[in-house]
Amino acid sequence: MILPRYRIAASAIPGAGRGLFLAEPVAAGRVIIAPDDVRKVYKWRELRARPDAAAALRATVRWFEDCYTVTPEWPDECYINHSFRPTGLWHLGFVFALEDLPAGAEVTVDYRHLLAPGQVEEFRDAHTGEPIVGLPWSESLAQTSAQLHALTARVPELA
DSSP: OBOSOEEEEEOSSTTOOEEEEESSOBOTTOEEEOOOOOOOOBOHHHHHHSTTHHHHHHTEEEEETTEEEEOTTOOGGGGOEEOSSOSEEEETTEEEESSOBOTTOBOEEOGGGTSOTTOEEEEEOTTTOOEEEOOOHHHHHHHHHHHHHHHHHHSGGGO
16 A cells, blocks of 8 residues: 555656656655555465466565565556665565655665565666665565664654
8 A cells, every 4th residue: 555645657767667756745754655455475485386487576575584475466566666775665565765755756665675585686776787686584674674763763753
C-alpha cells in the first residue's frame, strides 16, 4: 500500500523506464510504503525450481531471511527504482522516507536489500555503473536496522 498521494511517470534514472513520484511532500522517517497483501512467501530454492523461474525472478522481492514474494502483476509499488543513493529505506517490506521529500521526488530504494544473497541484478546502478548484488540477510538487516534507528533518532516526532 502506498500511503502518500503519488503518480507513475517516466523516471529520471537513465534506462529505468517508469518510476514512482510523490504528489505531496513526505517528512523524513514517514512510511511511504507498507505491506498490505502478502499472500505467499517462497524459499529461494522454491523460486529457482519454478518452471517460470526466469520470469518470476524479475518480479521477486526478499521480505526477510530466505523468504520472497513474487508479484508478476506489477502493482504500483513495483515502480520504485534502484539507487545506491536512495530517497527511501527498504526495511522488512516497509519503505521509509530517508529525508524530507518534496512533492515530485522520485522514490528509490537500494535493491541490494530486495535480492537474494549474491543475486546480481540484470542492470547496473545508473549513477556509478557498479553491479547491484544482493546482500546476505544478516548484513541487510543490520544495515537497514541501523539506518532506521539513526533516522528515528534524528526526527524528534518519531523518537
